[in-house]
Amino acid sequence: MLPILLASDSNTDPWLNWFWYQMPPQQLSPFAKGVDATYYFIYYVCVFFFVAIMAAMTYFCIRYRRKHPGEMVDKNAPTHSSFLEAAWSIIPSILVVPMFYWGFTDFMDMRSMPDGAYNIGVTGQKWNWTFSYGNGKGIVGGKLENVDWHDKKSIIRDLPAMHVPVNTDIVLTMNSKDVLHSFYIPVFRTKQDVVPGRYTKLWFRADRTGQYDIFCTEYCGDKHSEMLAQLVVDTQEDFDKFYNRVTNLVILFPDPVKRGEYLFNTRGCSQCHSLDGSPKANGGPSFLGAWGTEVSFEDGTSAKMDENYIRESVVNPQAKIRKGFGKIMSVGLLSKDEEFEGIIAFIRDLNEKAKK
C-alpha cells in the first residue's frame, strides 16, 4: 500500500498541520519559540510571494496564449518600468530585514552561554556519544546493536540517554575524539558541530519533562546514521537519583582494585605518588611494593603500612610525616568507605603485580 503523504504524528492545530513545512510539534527551550516564530514569519512571506507569482504566471499563460503562430503582440506593451523595478527591489529588501534581525538576535542567544549553568561533557566518537557528569565522576554511553529499525522502542532502548534536570540551564562542553560530528536536538531547535582538537559549547533549558531524539548531523562515516542518543528531561528529584546512580563508584566499579585505580588517577594522587618505586620530586613516596612494609617517620617512630595506616594517612595526612618528605598532602581527598576500600585494595594489589 502506498504511504499516506500527509501522514503526521502531531496533534497540533490542524490548519498548521495541513502545511508541509511544519516544525516538530514540541518546542522545548526558550529559543525554540523564537525560532519557530521567525520560521513561520518567513514561511508566510514565502507562501504569499509564491502564490502571487504562480497566480500571475497561470493567468498570463491562459490570457495571453498564442492562438496562431503568426500572431503579433501589442507593440506598446512596456519593456521596462523604473517604478516596478524599484518596487520589486525595495520591497523584498525591506522584508528580509526582520528575518535577518530575528535570526541574528536568537542566534546570539543560542551562542551566548549562561552563567551558573549545569555542565555536562559530551564526547563524540565514531559512532556513539558519551556524556560525562560531575567532571567525569559519572559516564553514560551506549551503542546500537541488532535493532529493528521499524520499531522505535527497540532503537530507543539501546541508545545512550543524556539526562538533564528540568528548568535548569544546561551547558554542554563538547569534543570529538576523531572526526567532525554535530550534536542536534530538534526539540530545542539547536545544533553545534563537535570538532576534534577544540571544545565547542551548546546550551539549552528544557521547560518540560519527557524523552526526545538526539542526532549526529555531520557526516562521520559508515554508521553516521546510528550515532543517535536520547535526551531525557527529568524532574530535579529524578535527576538526583540518576546522578547518584551514575556516579556511584560501587556500581561503576564493583571490583575494588579497579575502583582504586580510577580514584588514584582521577583524584590527584598520581600527581604526587608514583607507581614505579621512586618517589616524585616535591611529592610523596611511591606506592610500589609499599604494602606491608615498615615505614619510619620524621619523629623517629615507625609503623606498618596496613589498612589503618593508609586510612589515617589520607584522613589526617599530617599526623605522621614520613622521613624525608614534606607536609604537603591535603586533607579530605577521600571520604567514603567504598573509596578507602578501593585505594587500599589498589595499593595492596601493586605488591601482587610487583611479584609477577
Place this chain on the structure above:
Amino acid sequence: MATVDVVRSGSAGHTETDNYLTHSKGLLSWLLTLDHKRIGVMYLIATSAAFLLGGFFALMVRTELWTTGRTIMNHDTYNQMFTLHGAVMVFLFIIPGIPAALGNFILPIMLGAKDVAFPRLNLASFYLWMMGATFFLAALSFTGLDTGWTFYTPYSTTDFGTGKDNAIISAVMGVFILGFSSIFTGLNFLVTIHTMRPPGMTWFRMPLFLWAIYSTAIIQVLATPVLAITLLLLLVEKTLGFGIFDPQLGGDPVLFQHFFWFYSHPAVYIMILPAMGVISELIGVNCRRHIFGYRFIAYSSVAIALLGFLVWGHHMFTSGQSKLASVVFSAITFSVAIPSAIKIFNWLSTMYKGSITFNAPFLYALSFMFLFTIGGLTGLFLATLSVDVHLHDTYFVVAHFHYVMVGGALTSFLGGLFHWWPKISGKMYSETPARISALLVFLGFNLTFLPQFVMGTRGMPRRYYNYLPEFEPFHQWSTIGAYVLGAGALLAFATVIHSIFRGKPAPMNPWGGASLEWTCSSPPPHNNFDKAPSVEDCYDYDKLVWDEKTGGYLMRK
C-alpha cells in the same frame, strides 16, 4: 503573407547542404576539430552521459532509502553511492553542462562570430575535461571514497587503516583538473565576448544568455584557483606533515570548510547563472515579447556573480566559526536574494501581454519558474541564522539545493537543449513526447523533494542510511518521485535521439527567435557567418514573419 518582403535563406548565403555536420567526415575530423560547434556537441554527449551516470547513483540512493534498515545495500555502499551521485552531478554535469555544452555551441553564433577567440584552447579544455572526469571517476571508485561531495576533513584525510588514505588528494586533484578545463572555457568566453562582438552589438544589445555566460566566466576564472591552493595545502600536510587541516598535527579541520566553500559557493552560481541565461532566452522567444527590464536582468547577473564570492560562510553557521563571522555572512546572503527575485519578476512581466506558446522548451521554462521560486524562497530560511541552526544538515537543505540545482540547472538544460536542438541537429524533435517529458520531470521532481522539506523541518538529518521509522512514508514518496523524474529525463533524451533518425528537417528559425543564431541555417554552416552580420535588437520580434510553408519564421527585409 506573400506581400511581405522576406529573407529566404541564411545570411551566410551558403548552399543548404554544406553544414558543420557534413563539412568533413571521419572520426578524427570530430576528435581533432577546432569548430566550437563540434566541441559543443562532444561536450553535450559527455555531460549528458555524466548526467545519466549521476542519475543512476541517485536512483540507487533513493532505492536504498525505500525502507529504513537495509533495503538493497550495506552502509558502506550507500555512502559511496551518495558520494558518487553528488560528485558526478556537481562536477561533471551541472558545472560544465550549460556553459561548456550549450554555451560552446551557441555563444559564438549568438555573437555572429565564426568561432571562439581561442579554438585550440577550447579543444584543449575538452580533453582536459575528459582527463579530469576519467581521473576523478577512477579516484572515486578505486578508493571507495565515501566522504560525500564536500570532502570534509579530517574524515577525508584520516582513514583508520582502510586504505582510503590518499583518496582525498586524488579526488581534489580530479576536481582541480576539471576546474582547469573550466578556467580555459571561462577565459575563452570572456575574451570572445570582449573582442568578437559584431558591429552594432553593444554590451547592452547582447542577448541575456551571453551576459549570464559572461558573469559565469568571471567566477570560473577567479574562484577555481582556490582549488589549487587547497590541493597544495593538502599535499603539504600529507607529505611534509605540517598541521594545516588535521587536528592531530595541530591543524584546524574547519579551515578546510572555508577553502572548500570559498570555491564551491561561487561554483553554485556557475551552476545557476547560465541556467538563468537560458530561461531569459526561452521566455523572450516563446512569449514573443521584448524581455522586460533587460538592463536589470543583465546587471543582476553580474551582481550575483560578485556577491557570490562573499557568502561562503553561510554553509558554516554551526561549524564553530565566530559569531561575528556568521552574522556578517548571513547579512550578505540576504543581499544575494534580491537580484534573484528581480529576475523572477522580470520574467513574469515579460509574459504580460505576450503571445505565449507552450512548446516543450517553454514548459521547461515554466517549470523552472515554479521550482526556482521555491528553491530561492526556501533559501531565506537557511540565510536566517537561528532558523538555519535548526535546519542545517537536514533534508530541508537537501530539498532546497535540489530545487535550485536540479529545478534550476536541469530544467533549463533540458529546456535549452530542446530549444536549440533544431539548430544543433537540423532536425525537429516531436513535440508530444517532449512535452510529456517536461511534465514527468516536473511532477517527479516535486514528488521527490517536497516531502524532503517536511522531513527536514521535523529533524531528519541528511546522509543517513537508517532513519527513524516515522520518516518512512516521506522517504517512500520521495523514492517514487525519483523514479518518475528519472523516467521523464530518459524520455527527454530518447526524444532528442529519436529525432536524429526520424525528425523532420528543421527550418532556419522554428520558434521565431530574434537573436543571431536564428539567422543562419539549421544546422549552421562550418563558418557560421561569412561576414559579420549587423545587429539590431535581439529581443525585437516584430521583424519576424510566420512562414506556413517551412513551418518557421522569416526575417523581414
